[in-house]
Amino acid sequence: YGPNVIDVPVPSYVVLFFKEALQPFYIFQAFAVILWMFDEYVQYATAILIISIGSIAITIYEQRKQKKKINKMASSSVEIKVIRNGENCTLQSSDLVPGDVILIPRKRHHL
Helix, strand or coil: CCCCCCCCCCCCCCHHHHHHHCCCCHHHHHHHHHHHHHHHCCHHHHHHHHHHHHHHHHHHHHHHHHHHHHHHHHHCCEEEEECCCCCEEEEHHHHHCCCCCCCCCCCCCCC
């Protein structure tokens, strides 16, 4: 059956930048900045450009951080006890296959 894992790729900053910068909102902002530059609204165009770049940078940083967390959670593997082919055995959770019965240990909690 293969390993019981989920592969969550973490894209590079460059890939995330192009995905974000090519959103319709930022394309509109780019054209607006170009038009404002031609109409000599340089200060306004510069302010919008700086704010847009800052917004893209923050979004990219947050998306990459979240992807790394998801990747780390998805790639974790723990040791578990199962019944496989009628026998008790201990293996990694990434080695589970259909038909394995997970043994849940009894733990007594005292208050």
